Amino acid sequence: MLVFILNAGSSSLKYQLMNPVNKETLAVGICERIGIDGALKHEYGDDKKLKIESDLPTHKEAIELVLKTLTEGEGKVIDSIDDIEAIGHRAVHGGEEFAGSVMVSEKVINKMKELIPLAPLHNPANIMGMEICQELMPGKPNVAVFDTAFHQTMPDYAYMYALPYDQYTKNGVRKYGFHGTSHFFVSNEAAKRLDKKHNTRIIVCHLGNGSSVSAVFDGKCIDTSMGLTPVQGLMMGTRAGDIGAGAIQYMMETEGWDIKEMLDVLNKKSGIVGISGKSSDLREVLEGMEAGDERCRLAVDMIAYRIKQYVGSYAAALDGVDALCFTGGIGENAAIIREKVCAGLDYMGLNIDPVKNNKRSGEARDISTNGSAGRIFVIPTNEEYVIANDTYKIVKGIE
The missing domain is CATH 3.30.420.40 (ATPase, nucleotide binding domain)
Structure with a gap:
């Protein structure tokens, strides 16, 4: 077909x-x-x-x-x-x-x-x-x-914002999450590679120009980093990610920005490009860091630190972790980001193998040490296959 x-x-x-x-x-x-x-x-x-x-x-x-x-x-x-x-x-x-x-x-x-x-x-x-x-x-x-469908299994206490409840009932203000086809594909591929077949606890880091993390228990999403819109969550190519509402108010007042100008800053002028001042492309920022550019170094450290924060919080939400997965352009290709994120995670049973981590490959692979209790995977995503396969199943009436 x-x-x-x-x-x-x-x-x-x-x-x-x-x-x-x-x-x-x-x-x-x-x-x-x-x-x-x-x-x-x-x-x-x-x-x-x-x-x-x-x-x-x-x-x-x-x-x-x-x-x-x-x-x-x-x-x-x-x-x-x-x-x-x-x-x-x-x-x-x-x-x-x-x-x-x-x-x-x-x-x-x-x-x-x-x-x-x-x-x-x-x-x-x-x-x-x-x-x-x-x-x-x-x-x-x-x-x-x-994109949002996979995240619809989140419990209400995970997707709700602590706002007046009628903002949810009237306007649908809640966390929805995005990159769902990628999170579904990667978590499913990771589950196949685990010895454990039930109650699997998988964290997926989809890292690219747009980035998000999800916590997946037994094949179902229980939390994800993006929110009502894709600007929430991780620091991204041009998006700010998590930021206090007070900072937004303060910038609007001091700069005289209206809401459209503020959103333009949050979505298009922040994140990697905003901190590095160089590029939204991590490859160029890594080159800058290697050349001694301190703002590029700061951007790289911020990226890894914020991913690590979500990994830690989702390990707590899952009551442990069986697999940590990296995917997307950055997740699949930036060994230094994987190294920084995984540094010090041995307390939760995740030990990265530096040799495996630095070996380039377009194939799915395990980059954890042989003795690691949890697995660390690099899994190239395939969102197009998910779309094609879902289409095939629906047209053919396959459950």
Whole structure:
């Protein structure tokens, strides 16, 4: 079964064509700068690459170009759009309405529209992608896979904020969490690698430009670091993460910022780029640290310290830890961050092996010492496979 996987952003569109049964990926790509000047980057076959410059005034033209590229010319991987059996969509925010992936219907789209205030940048683009695919590929099933769904198993005492209760009942103000498909995939892969098959206690650190940590007990999320929006939690590429409300008020008053300006600072000018003053890309910050830049050193230490704080608190919430997992661009590639996070965690039975940790590999691996009571894993995430597999199961009616 071939599934067309779509991740529609406000000005970009990522896609893959995958067979979830054998995990074969036929093509992967992205349309960038939609509405500006437009370009498609398409990868297929044995590391073949194709770039097409094209006017892409809207997402519709972008999806049309992707489908044409998949079926015609140099980048062709299928004979016809008819070869695509279903479309799986990344959907950012499902609120409390969606605790799992669902077949897209008018009712689902209307409910997602109601949730737009919770994800004003993402949900409109996700909905647009669904509606365009329904138009361009009529009759083919579309499935929505929500970033927030995996975290819907959190208990109320974990997801509630200590605000007036009517803010929850009237406005849905609570912790939702994101990166759910990644946390699901990695925690599931980690569980397979443990000798213990029940009551597993797994902490997943999804670390990239956006980062989050989750505590997973027996396959179910019991807590996660991101909140109502993705700005809460860890220090990230450009996001501040956890910060006291009083600091926000103080900055707004002293700088004369309105709420939009404040949110712009919290989401786009803080985190790694805000502290280092150099870049939101950790690779450049690590180069700066090695060259003696103190602000880069501070950024690296802050990243690791804040991850470590969450690991400690989630180990307490889980009453111990069987596996600590690292994934995402930083989690998979930054050995120094893993080293700093794991330093001193031997008291909870986690001992990192420095040789294994510094060995680069694109494969899932155990980087703990042989005598470590808990395991430390590096597991490359595969969110696209989760979307494709959920789509396959829903379309085929598989529980």
